[in-house]
Amino acid sequence: MASTDHPAPRTNTPVPGEGLDAAHMPGHWLLARLGKRVLRPGGVELTQWMLDTLGVDPQDxxxxxxxxxxxxxxxxxxRRPAAYTAVDRDAAAVAALSTLAAPGRTGVRAVRSDAADTRLPDGDATVVYGEAMLTMQPHPAKRRVVREALRLLDDSTGRYAIHELCLLPDDLDPALADRITTDLQKAIHVGARPLTPTGWRELLTDEGFTVTAHKTAPMALLEPRRLAADEGLLPALRIAGRALLDPAARRRVLHMRRVFHRHRAHLGAIGLIAVPTRSQP
Known part of the structure; x- marks a missing residue:
């Protein structure tokens, strides 16, 4: 995934987006090429909240x-679940996920498939989650992914979670929401379509879930304090150093950061936990 100016450091593990130049590749894969591993809008803290609230344990x-x-x-x-299945449609991601080592007796597999059509069996999971992916889908595709999560879940113990970008507040002016969305799409080169907190909740309830918990957090993906908290101080410095040495990457990262900062009052991260409505009394 080399830039047209300076090649990125190579590792033995392929990075999604290999072969694309920094000026045109999706923003999340550009950050991955620079060494960033936490690519979630609410950072590790919101991911940990999600897993804690899901209560993932050795029976899951x-x-x-x-x-x-x-x-x-x-x-x-x-957390040593009984089984873990990673689904991704990128071949490089699946190759990397296939090498994950699990403690204990957890069965691990990686499947190259679409999140809206995993081809996994009905009721195959007690826990399904996805992060920073529904935001990138148009609304009909969002619905298909949520519907697939419902199909995958065990009726009696199933729990579903999402961790996504959100627009704030709920009554945000539609014209401003459109402007923010357009700015995001131009900056990250992906069709980002975040929803308000109510919009995310309604998406889940309309597709057969009952939301049981939610949490919001600042969207500070490229802020130095969040970068250090998510990646560690030395890795964060290495990421910054690689960006400095790659003019095309640096321009892209600075553009993304300016957009995030410009709309910081109206951009946030949200986590939602839900259960199938049919499992409710």
Missing amino acids: RVVELAAGLGATARLTLA
């Missing part, structure tokens, strides 16, 4: 949709 069979680079997978595997 977990499916992670759009598992990406495996940062959350490692946190999940540390």
Whole structure:
């Protein structure tokens, strides 16, 4: 995934987006090329809240949709679930996820498939979650992914979680929401379509879930304090150093950061926990 100006450091593990230049690749894969591993809008803190609230334990069979680079997978595997399945449509991501080592007796597999059509069996999971992926889908695709999560879940013990970008507040002016969305799409080169907190909740309830918990957090993905908290101080410095040495990457990162900062009052991260409505008394 080399830039047209300076090649990125190579590792033995392929990074999604290999072969694309820094000026045109999706923003999350650009950050991954620079060494960033936590690519979630609410950072590790909101991911940990999500896993804690899901209550992942050794009895659970977990499916992670759009598992990406495996940062959350490692946190999940540390909880020693009975089984963990990573789903991603990127071949490089699946190759990396296939090498994950699990403590204890956790069965691990990685499947190259679409989050809206995993081809996994009905009721295959007690826990399904996805992070920073529904935001990138148009509304009909969002619905298909949520519907697939419902199909995958065990009726009696199933829990579903999402961790996504959100627009604030709920009554945000539609014209401003459109402007923010357009700015995001131009900056990250992906069709980002975040919803308000109520919009995310309604998406889940309309597709057969009951929301049981939610939490919001600042969207500070590229702020120095969040970068250090998510990656560690030395890795954060290495990421910054690689960006400084790569002019095309540096321009992209600074553009993304300016957009995030410009709309900081109206951009946030949200986590939602839900259960199938049919399992409610």
